[in-house]
Amino acid sequence: MRAVAKGGALGMGTAGIDRTVLLVVPGALFVILLFVYPFLYGLFLSFAPKQGDLLANYTKFFSTPYLSETIATTLWIALPATLINVGVALPIAFRLRRSTSMQRILTGLLVVPITLGTVLVAEGLLTYLGPQGWFSRILMAAGIVETPVHLTHNYWGVLLSLVITGFPFAFLLILSYITGIDPVLAQAAATLGASPAQRFRHVFLPLLAPGLAIAFCLAFVQAFSVFPSAVLLGAPAGPTRVISIAAYQAAFEDYDYSMASAIAMIMGAVQLAIVVVVLAMRGVSYRGPAGGAKG
Amino acid sequence: MSAEATGTLGRPHRWLEALWTGLVWFVTAFFLVNIAGVIAAVAVNSFATRWLGTWLPAGYTTRWYAAAWDEFQLGDVLIATLQIVLIVVAVSILIGVPAGYALARRDFVGKRFVMLLFLLPLLVPPITYGIPLATVLYQAHLGGTMTGVILANLVPTIPFVVLVMTPFIEQIDPRLEAAARVLGAGTGRVFVYILVPLLLPGILAAALLVLVRTIAMFELTFLTAGPDSQTLVVALYYSVFAAGVRAGQSVDAMAVMYMVTTLVWLVVALRFVNPTQLVTRVKDQPRAA
Numbered sequence: 001m002r003a004v005a006k007g008g009a010l011g012m013g014t015a016g017i018d019r020t021v022l023l024v025v026p027g028a029l030f031v032i033l034l035f036v037y038p039f040l041y042g043l044f045l046s047f048a049p050k051q052g053d054l055l056a057n058y059t060k061f062f063s064t065p066y067l068s069e070t071i072a073t074t075l076w077i078a079l080p081a082t083l084i085n086v087g088v089a090l091p092i093a094f095r096l097r098r099s100t101s102m103q104r105i106l107t108g109l110l111v112v113p114i115t116l117g118t119v120l121v122a123e124g125l126l127t128y129l130g131p132q133g134w135f136s137r138i139l140m141a142a143g144i145v146e147t148p149v150h151l152t153h154n155y156w157g158v159l160l161s162l163v164i165t166g167f168p169f170a171f172l173l174i175l176s177y178i179t180g181i182d183p184v185l186a187q188a189a190a191t192l193g194a195s196p197a198q199r200f201r202h203v204f205l206p207l208l209a210p211g212l213a214i215a216f217c218l219a220f221v222q223a224f225s226v227f228p229s230a231v232l233l234g235a236p237a238g239p240t241r242v243i244s245i246a247a248y249q250a251a252f253e254d255y256d257y258s259m260a261s262a263i264a265m266i267m268g269a270v271q272l273a274i275v276v277v278v279l280a281m282r283g284v285s286y287r288g289p290a291g292g293a294k295g
Numbered sequence: 296m297s298a299e300a301t302g303t304l305g306r307p308h309r310w311l312e313a314l315w316t317g318l319v320w321f322v323t324a325f326f327l328v329n330i331a332g333v334i335a336a337v338a339v340n341s342f343a344t345r346w347l348g349t350w351l352p353a354g355y356t357t358r359w360y361a362a363a364w365d366e367f368q369l370g371d372v373l374i375a376t377l378q379i380v381l382i383v384v385a386v387s388i389l390i391g392v393p394a395g396y397a398l399a400r401r402d403f404v405g406k407r408f409v410m411l412l413f414l415l416p417l418l419v420p421p422i423t424y425g426i427p428l429a430t431v432l433y434q435a436h437l438g439g440t441m442t443g444v445i446l447a448n449l450v451p452t453i454p455f456v457v458l459v460m461t462p463f464i465e466q467i468d469p470r471l472e473a474a475a476r477v478l479g480a481g482t483g484r485v486f487v488y489i490l491v492p493l494l495l496p497g498i499l500a501a502a503l504l505v506l507v508r509t510i511a512m513f514e515l516t517f518l519t520a521g522p523d524s525q526t527l528v529v530a531l532y533y534s535v536f537a538a539g540v541r542a543g544q545s546v547d548a549m550a551v552m553y554m555v556t557t558l559v560w561l562v563v564a565l566r567f568v569n570p571t572q573l574v575t576r577v578k579d580q581p582r583a584a
Contacts, residue, residue, distance in 0.1 A: 027394030042427025124333035225420035
């Protein structure tokens with residue numbers, strides 16, 4: 001911008017400007033070749049089924065309960081997980097909004113489960129939550145339950161693994177939005193007699209709404225594409241047969257790439273639909289200036 | 296709402312607040328204790344001789360590490376992981392930093408489109424685009440090869456570097472480069488003596504973040520890897536998947552090796568970056584507003 005003018009004044013000429021812009025080409029080309037092109041290719045491939053007409057894959061998906069039910073199964077895991085993660089992360093992030101050593105320690109600790117990833121968390125949870133694991137043992141020792149709780153190889157194992165990796169993600173995301181809000185605004189409200197609850201409700205929440213909506217969308221999209229923990233920690237043949245398992249099996253067990261692409265497109269469409277709904281709701285409920293964090 | 300602000304309700308309000316604070320801390324502590332439990336369970340089991348129906352194992356041994364190393368051919372897996380991760384880091388820096396520079400310094404037609412192009416691979420989850428991507432790579436006979444794994448892993452990391460570097464470069468004063476040019480430095484010299492030293496902290500942070508993310512990237516590697524291009528996390532998945540074939544302790548020994556690899560780099564990375572940068576793909580977006 002300013003550099004353009006300066007470059008011209010320094011006698012670099014228009015050629016120099018163009019050369020700098022060209023630096024973006026390799027990166028953009030790479031994304032087009034290996035992200036946009038595969039997506040479009042997959043879209044076209046999904047309409048070229050092994051047998052049948054143009055929409056054969058899609059009609060097969062929606063008329064076969066074994067396939068179409070994966071959407072409900074995945075939503076039934078992903079929506080509660082997202083609600084828990086965002087709902088619990090919000091008050092904790094709000095409490096830690098001031099930059100203290102507590103905030104640094106906690107954020108440092110919470111990146112650990114994200115960094116370890118779902119595969120390791122699944123393996124750890126298999127031992128920890130298993131019938132012989134410490135979790136059941138502590139509950140039994142405390143007299144809360146009498147027999148071990150069944151939390152692995154079913155719905156709960158997958159939900160808990162999504163909370164373990166998804167909660168820190170939601171927390172760090174929301175924290176970065178909250179710390180972007182100028183604390184002076186809340187101080188002004190306090191001076192005018194607003195209680196902490198009122199400050200949260202009338203100052204922070206409206207400013208936080210766009211960030212919360214984005215955090216919800218990102219957390220949901222991640223939870224909806226759950227794969228390793230649904231296989232390792234869930235019951236991949238039944239209650240946790242999520243949509244990504246169906247897509248994987250179509251591609252790598254049936255070698256039906258056309259069907260696999262169709263399922264991937266449906267997966268993307270459901271994610272997009274939820275994101276659109278959440279962002280539309282935000283548009284209805286939100287009344288302040290967009291991104292006006294510094295008022 | 297207005298009643299809450301009056302003094303008459305002040306006291307129960309304070310009591311409720313203390314309860315709320317207590318609850319928030321209780322949930323946080325409960326979460327952290329369980330995380331610690333998950334990690335400790337893996338670590339303890341990897342050293343256990345036998346662990347059935349008791350609080351702690353009957354005895355301790357280190358033999359599972361040697362067993363895991365041989366059974367899972369971890370030497371080969373680690374070398375493959377190292378190669379893949381290093382190439383991914385190097386290529387994403389080489390392509391991502393110049394692109395970030397162009398986006399930070401120039402306005403051009405279609406800039407918003409290019410920004411969107413770099414944002415999308417970070418917003419769409421890997422498993423969703425990974426399946427069409429793997430299909431294309433297999434058709435190009437790159438599926439199952441090291442090259443295929445590297446290409447797949449670059450899809451999210453190049454945009455990640457671009458989006459970390461763009462705001463970083465924007466805050467560097469363009470007059471420094473202009474001054475060097477006035478003093479007669481060519482593009483090459485400006486790059487080596489002005490830009491690289493100024494960009495180094497940002498490049499280092501971006502490289503470490505890409506490193507940590509690539510070691511832990513399961514989905515894309517899983518969908519594109521062949522037998523000799525598996526990374527540690529994919530090998531771990533297969534060994535957990537085939538649980539029962541081998542002793543649980545040797546799977547956990549491998550899990551511990553994976554944890555150590557990842558956490559060492561995480562600790563290094565945290566010396567240079569803010570933890571929130573690992574998740575907020577667009578660095579400090581709200582602060583810039």
